Amino acid sequence: MAAPETLLRAQGVAKTFTLGKVEVPALRGVDVSVRAGEVCLLMGPSGSGKTTLLSILGCILSPSAGSVVVMGRETAGLPERELTRVRQAHIGFVFQSYNLFPTLYAVENVQVALDLRGVAGGEAKSRAHAALVAVGLADKAHVLPRDLSGGQKQRVAIARALVAEPAIILADEPTAALDSETGRGVIASLRELAVGRGSSVVIVTHDPRIAAFADRVIRIEDGRIASDGELTP
Template identity: 50%
Template structure:
């Protein structure tokens, strides 16, 4: 049986206004991402990858085109329905972690569950169980300021996965890490985040982890110029 389509992007374009000008940053992009895949989105700064990932996640509206996430046309949803869909189906791992400084690690990891309306005690227990999988349960009661960068990163991963989203999106998850720590993070994402009913998409410039991808998409000037299992030779530094 063929893998389920996680994301289907059809003829996506996006314009931005700059003074008197209209600038098109995405040009008619078509692609499908399968469940069970670890997909990288690679490109130089300004290539459109952040815009594309934002549209794929329901954060930024396209100027033209359609996006389906696990069969749901997300831009036909109302604003409230779209927020609810993201809460139920999408997990985010931000480059800067975005942990809440005033609450402990377990409470940070529990945020998506609390946002869904789960009782706080139950949400914390679920968060602690995910932190245990990530080998940071002993840090559950510490504030973010008491954690190392690597520990904060794992809390951010726990937060992204705790509500068992079908789509996990990571923005440069290894950018601030040394090579060894970066590989560990990617191994964790593959082990915990990639499943036959889930898809993980990573925006990255880090050529140290290119070999771990199932699929690499390269963007240049708002167009996909490469789609394969490896980086093209001329793009190894992109």
């Protein structure tokens, strides 16, 4: 069998933030690649560079140096508009704080992802409904975020990240605001939906119990990869 395709590859990625006159090196030469169908955890101490790396992999942030290849295309140095295009074509992002629109119903929050990509209204609506069904929220379609629990809000956010069927799903501490059982349920459904389609997932987490849902753990310390290994079941 051929080795699974590499969907995402970072090489020599560095990022330095400038705060006034102070330079903050957040990443100091990171090499990492993610293959199709893989579920990776990104772990490391606070301030080690996890969010920065995920944002660069997700074309939300540009690296100061190095190469980031998404679905075979070099993205380092692309103008903002092109980066947005790559992101919309290939990447779904799940944030710790859900980032739902407070005045939109659950189904509308999911549909936004398709509207942005130019999917026609009727089709967008039915796909958004189907995505909510897939995360177990069929009965919450016309509920506002304020009337959903934390776990339900995060499921809406996952439906939104997955509805456009991206090849790559990136999640930054998606369970940090949830109790551990709810968190494990959310990760289990994220894994099932993504892997069922051959998508790759990178999840930033502090929760070692989530390791049970991963194929691989990448550890980052002080802006460098400290270890990167497949887990044996």
